[in-house]
Amino acid sequence: MELRISEKAKRQLRNIYTYYSENSIQYAEHFLEDFYNKIESLIEFPKMYGIIPQLEKHNIRKLLFKDYRILYQIDKNNELIKIVAILYSKQRLQI
Structure with a gap:
């Protein structure tokens, strides 16, 4: 199974990184590492999280991750997981 991040989600991730790096580059780097580890777990268990x-x-x-909701889709053939958005947990749910 392949994992892709949409352009929108990439922008959101960059914004999150920038926000955290203003206070601590180390925390921002740690956040990214944890983020990628978390989404890679979807490859083995893509349906672990509910619709x-x-x-x-x-x-x-x-997928809930720290203070964020990672929204993703699984294609019909179960060959691709696409991260479509990364939203702050208190942010209104929209894609």
Whole structure:
């Protein structure tokens, strides 16, 4: 199974990194390392996290990570996991 990050999610991740690096580069680097470790776990267990009821028609699942929600989709053939958004947990849910 392949894992991809959408351009939108990449922008969001860069913004998160920039925000954390303003206070601590070390924390920002640690955050990125933890983030990539967490999403790589999806390769073995892609259906571990549930589908979001409000986004069920898009088959979007939610992985909670620190103060963020990582939204992702699994393609119909179960060959690709796509990270579609990374949202602050208190942010309104939209993609």
